[in-house]
Every structure is written in structure tokens, then in C-alpha cells.
Amino acid sequence: MRHLKILEYALSSLWRRKYKNIAIILVYTFTIAVLASILFLTHSLKTEASYLLDEAPELIVQKLAAGRHDLIPIDYAAQISKLPGVAEVRPRFWGYYYDALTEANYTLLEVSSGQPRLDMLQGRLPSAPGECAIGAGVAEVRRIGTGDDLILIDSSNIGVSLEVTGVFSSKSDLLTNDLVILGREDLIAFFGYPADLAADLAVRVNNPREVNTIAAKIKRQWPNSRPISRSEILRTYDAVFNWRSGMMLSVFAAALVAFCILAWDKATGISVEEKREIGILKAVGWETSNILELKFWEGTALSLTSLLLGLLAAYVHVFFLGATLLTPVIKGWSVLFPPFHLIPFIDPYQVLVIGFLTVPPYVVSTLVPSWKAAITDPETAMRG
């Protein structure tokens, strides 16, 4: 009961300076919302990427020339397929296309015939020359749909008209937003691929545990090659969405610094009015422990309220609003950028980390100066 009465007094004390404390709550909540938004967004993207890219090719073999990615002879496929443990080697043909009309970059990809029906495709994959399937981003920016024509300029500067046979669902935007899928012959003719060259080779192995061994053999036999395993692909996205790197770290650090300034401002001293108030409380019989409990409740009320509001705001921002405030930071110069419909993967450890990084430091930074005033002689404190 005594604790509730001290809590009541603490809330009354906060309410006496309501405008200042509301401002602190707003800033504090905003800081926590920014921190939590970044953690929620990066964790969700990282988890989704790890689930999806687990079906990526087991091994991709590129050819390098002067340190740069070069087209690879298709002959390599036959030689690599003779290596023990290799099940299949398939040349891949793909490339980038800059659309001057929309200033967007597309990724053109070939697909072989006989693919299973794709639930994420409204329509069908191209099965004849002059057909294509496109991502939702391409459809939107070009304002076309199934049955319309997509006109691109090929490597000979000649316009090529492709009938759109399918548009990928917006649920697959994270994978297909900028894709244009063509038949292999169409894509080879479009980019003017030499007859004996491919973009790279996709290697399937019998035993997934032997991928690294096979990659090492390929590298040894073809020193100008660069094998990329599926685990490297997954590790790339583990690093890309790591909040400890890149611009995410900058935004995260800025928010953390703002919070540290807030806490430091509290820790470096209390106002004359607050000291006088503590002095009066001591004079009327409050113990030092009661005063510390009072300040504890003041700090906890502010920080706990801000933490919960900040987490709520971050959750709604990331998983309901698609991280719209962070999108301009992440988007860069991309014309085609997929809208986020993230699956709410949340790491409880990160939520606990936010809680421990924000609530205890603020409470401590409230208690320390108050303790100094609480152990001061009441008359001295009242005199200021």
C-alpha cells in the first residue's frame, strides 16, 4: 500500500511538470520506435531471405577476367559434370536492361520449358518465341498486364515486342519485382550472346555436404573461375541485413546517441526546484529510501510507457505500414523497389535488448542525482 501511495505521488509529481514530461515521452518513444523498427525490419528480411534462398542453386560457377565477371564457355559445363559428385550442370543466361522510358533497371532471365506451374504467377511462363512474364514492378511502371506488349530495345538497337503471358503476384515482389522472364533463345538473341558462352553455370551436386569440396576442385582446375555456393549466398544476406553495418548502423547509432543525450541530461543534475522538493520531503519525515523509491517510480513510469509505446509504434510501422518511414533511407536510387509485406518474424532477444538498453539506464540516470540530493541536509536542499 505504501508503494502505491509513493507511486501516486510520483505520478502527481510528473503531472505537475506535464508539458516537459510529455515532451520527454514523445522523444523517448520516437527514439525507441526508430531503434525497434530497424531491428524488426532487418530481422524479418534476414529470416525471410534465409527461408527463400535456401532453394537457390547449390553452386554457381562464374568466370572472371581481370577480376571482373566475364561470360563463361559452355564447354566448361561438360567438363564440370564429369567431376565426381556433380549431378547436373546447367548454363544460365541472364542480364540487366536499362529502360530509358522509365529510367528503371530490369533483370532479364531465361527459363527453360517444362517448368512446374507457379502459384505466384498469374498467367503462365513464356513457352514460345516472342513471349515474356514480368514482375509486378515492371507491370506497374510500364502500365501493362497479361496480354499486353512489352517493347524493349535489344543489343542491336532494334525494338523487340514481347507479349506478356504472365505477371508475378505482388506477394512475390521481394523476389520478382524487376524480373522479365524470356525463353532462352529470345534472351540469347536479345543480348547477342556468343553461341558458345553463357552468363554462368548452375551446378547441382549429389551430396550437399560435398559442395565446398567440388567448389575447391573447380577452382583448382579452372583458376579463372569463381564458384559461389548457396551458403555464401545466404551469408551475404546475413551480412546485408545485419543492423551492425552500413546505413542501418548509422540510423541506429544516431537514435542511440539521441537517447544517450537524453539520459546524460538527466544524469548530470536535477533542477533547483526538484532539490527543494526533496529537501521539503526530507524535512517532513521522508526517508532517503522513500525518496529514492519515488524517483525510481518517476523514471520507471516514463521509460516503461515510452518503451511500450515505442515497441507498438515500431511493430505497426514495420508490419502494418511496410516500414514506409525507413523505405526512403533504404531505397536509394532504385526506381523499382518492392513494397514490404513482411512476415512478422521477431527475435525476443532483440526486444529484451531494447528494453535493457533503454529502461535501466534512464532509471539509473534519474536515481543518481536524486540520491545526491536525498543525502543532503534538508535545510541546505530547501535553500537551494
Add this chain to the structure above:
Amino acid sequence: MIKHRIFIGFTLLEVCVLGLLLLVGQAQVSDRSAQELPALRTLVGALQLTDLSLWTEARYTRHPSQTDLFTPFQDFPSALEHFPAGSILAPARRQ
């Protein structure tokens, strides 16, 4: 003696709403993992995709797993990496 009741009530309301959102989120995870993820994984396998379609501003930002560390700086000697997405993309950790 009403303020502490309002505060405790409001805090409990926040905790309940947050808990509810997390529960709904978990249900969504199960639901979408069962419905969407298998179809998306089939898509990745069928098209042999290696990267997410996020940053389309440059080759190395569109396919970060396929690029090398040299590409962002390839324009000329001492060239600086200048695409905004390049600031977000951290280089992959070497094995």
C-alpha cells in the same frame, strides 16, 4: 488515489495490445509460412534465383551475392562507391 490506477491500467493495456500483436504475428507467421513460403521457394528453385529483388540501381546492388568486392570501385582508379544502396550493403563475411 486515481492516478496510479490509470497508470497501471494504461500500462496493462499497452502490454495486452503488444501481446495481442505478437500473438497475431505468430499466427501470421504460421499461416504465411504454410501458404506463401512454399510457393515462393518453388519460384526460387524454378527460376534459379540467387538474390532478392531489392536494390535495382546497380549490378552489384541487385545481385550482392554474385558480385565481387571490386565492382563498386571499378569505374576508375581511386573511385569511391557512390550508390546509396552500397552504404547499406555490408560486404559478405569471408568463410
